[in-house]
Amino acid sequence: MHHSGMAFGFLASTPLTEHVPDPSGAVTLHVHRDSHVWTWAAAVAVAAELRRDLQASPRSRLLVSGAAPALPVYQALSRAPLDWARVDVGLTDERWLRPDDPESRAAAVRHSLVVEHAAAARFETLTLVGRRIEDAVATANAHAHQPTQVAVLVLGDDGSVAGLAPQSPDYGRALASQQAYVALDAPIGADEAPWARRISITPAGLARVRMRVLLLRGARQRELLEASTAGGGQGALHALQQAGGPLQAHWRP
Secondary structure (H helix, E strand, O other), X not given: OHHHHHHHHHHHHOOOEEEEEOOOOOEEEEEEOOHHHHHHHHHHHHHHHHHHHHHHOOOEEEEEOOOHHHHHHHHHHOOOOOOHHHEXXXXXXXXXOOOOXXXXXXXXXXXXOOOHHHHHOEEOOOOOOOOOHHHHHHHHHHHOOOOEEEEEEEEOOOOOXXXXXXXXXXXXXXXXXXXXXXXXXXXXXXXXXXXXXXXXXXXXXXXXXXXXXXXXXXXXXXXXXXXXXXXXXXXXXXXXXXXXXXXXXXXEO
């Protein structure tokens, strides 16, 4: 689109963001002044990493969360002038639904990211019609052996990352798993009650990703990140910081 190249170039060079490095080197916190800057700055960061990878490799792989807060970032990213035909897009987690179900994470990503320029990307769903959840997890773990350049994750107010929610009865098992993806029971709550089963990437799976981007919003989520960085802990957020390179956290008020 006519505006997209201008927006990408403008925001890549305009100082609307404060960068707060973590002394431990585990996290770089990018503090954005508002939702507009947050959206475009995160999209620019992901696009730049994919562009670097495409210059050196025949294909690049991007994993994304289908959670609602990330969708504006994907809409911006879809307009990036990349060679999207050489990009594989996969999911970090999914509800146990048909991939064309409107409540699925796949549907959210298909309608927000795999459009515009990014419509040329190859999109991989986690669920398959007529297959058991165990088969879907096995396929996801096979795909996870491919090099992955970027993963985009969303932090929840409860400390959840991807499909790893602390209230899940399988939370500890998922955190400790050496597999890249696992099946787990979702926590019973107003938000997730209709979807009792889920597939999620694990910290072990995220450790294989070269660049991890974490999207967070509001005071509560920043407090969770800072507490995890300062005081440690055993949850998904802490595990994410301990595995792989520095976590690129993008926050807005």
